[in-house]
Amino acid sequence: MAQVELRRFSADTALYTTAAVFLVTLLLLVSVLVASLRRKKRNTIVILGLSGSGKTALFYQLRDASLYEGTVTSMVPNEDTFLLHSEISKSGKIKPVHVVDLPGHPKLRPLLDDYLPKAQGILFMVDALDFVPNVRSTAEYLYEVLSKPLVVKRKLPVLIVCNKCDKVTAHSVDFIRKQLEKELDKLRVTRTTLEGSDVAAEIKPGIDGEPFKFSHCVNKVTMVETSVITGKVGEVQTFIREQVKP
Numbered sequence: 001m002a003q004v005e006l007r008r009f010s011a012d013t014a015l016y017t018t019a020a021v022f023l024v025t026l027l028l029l030v031s032v033l034v035a036s037l038r039r040k041k042r043n044t045i046v047i048l049g050l051s052g053s054g055k056t057a058l059f060y061q062l063r064d065a066s067l068y069e070g071t072v073t074s075m076v077p078n079e080d081t082f083l084l085h086s087e088i089s090k091s092g093k094i095k096p097v098h099v100v101d102l103p104g105h106p107k108l109r110p111l112l113d114d115y116l117p118k119a120q121g122i123l124f125m126v127d128a129l130d131f132v133p134n135v136r137s138t139a140e141y142l143y144e145v146l147s148k149p150l151v152v153k154r155k156l157p158v159l160i161v162c163n164k165c166d167k168v169t170a171h172s173v174d175f176i177r178k179q180l181e182k183e184l185d186k187l188r189v190t191r192t193t194l195e196g197s198d199v200a201a202e203i204k205p206g207i208d209g210e211p212f213k214f215s216h217c218v219n220k221v222t223m224v225e226t227s228v229i230t231g232k233v234g235e236v237q238t239f240i241r242e243q244v245k246p
């Protein structure tokens with residue numbers, strides 16, 4: 001009698017163990033599937049850059065091909081999900097893009113952390129006309145972006161958009177690249193010696209012991225020249241569609 005009970009008990013235990021293993025495996029499979037679906041669904045492009053570089057103008061150029069000559073600095077993020085204006089004829093057949101234009105005001109920059117987890121790519125705008133007096137602050141902001149753990153770990157592509165090239169005195173992409181690389185190189189030294197929790201969380205961009213180059217970043221960092229005001233934004237549209245597949 002006792003033997004029969006014991007056998008039944010072991011059979012029950014085996015059954016429960018099998019059911020538990022099956023359930024855990026199922027849960028794991030479902031969570032992996034959900035995570036991969038979520039990753040595939042990311043369609044957000046974030047526009048960053050100093051105040052006045054042309055982020056809001058780019059946003060409206062991409063969405064409506066409209067001219068934005070506003071002089072009001074943005075105080076809240078400007079976001080929408082849309083088909084790029086150049087793709088309007090394919091409406092219903094391709095995936096829209098979620099574009100977020102973040103204000104350049106230093107106090108509002110931390111908002112980036114709310115959008116970064118959803119981002120698929122970053123447009124970092126630079127005013128190519130008024131570049132020299134702002135080179136340091138541009139480099140500081142760019143350093144902050146390039147050293148964010150999420151940007152590094154997810155290898156988020158960054159396109160540096162040198163805007164306002166319609167003006168004859170605008171600086172070339174080559175000049176801007178060299179100046180920014182030089183400044184970022186200096187920042188790699190000064191920022192690591194700074195005390196502070198934010199700095200501690202940063203991942204130093206570039207290769208240790210070598211002068212900083214954008215090509216040394218683990219994520220892809222490229223540069224283009226645009227004139228948002230005249231609609232010369234083709235390479236930005238190409239970048240967006242490389243990150244958010246139609």
Ligand SMILES: Nc1nc2c(ncn2[C@@H]2O[C@H](COP(=O)(O)OP(=O)(O)OP(=O)(O)O)[C@@H](O)[C@H]2O)c(=O)[nH]1
Nearest residue numbers: 051052053054055056057069073074104227228229
């Ligand atoms: N010449 C020229 N001016 C431009 C271009 N793009 C934008 N602007 C002008 O630059 C100014 C600033 O543009 P915004 O789009 O408001 O700049 P922003 O980056 O959104 O600035 P914040 O909202 O303060 O962060 C506006 O007067 C625009 O008309 C361009 O390609 N060429």
Ligand SMILES: [Mg+2]
Nearest residue numbers: 055056073074
């Ligand atoms: Mg703006």
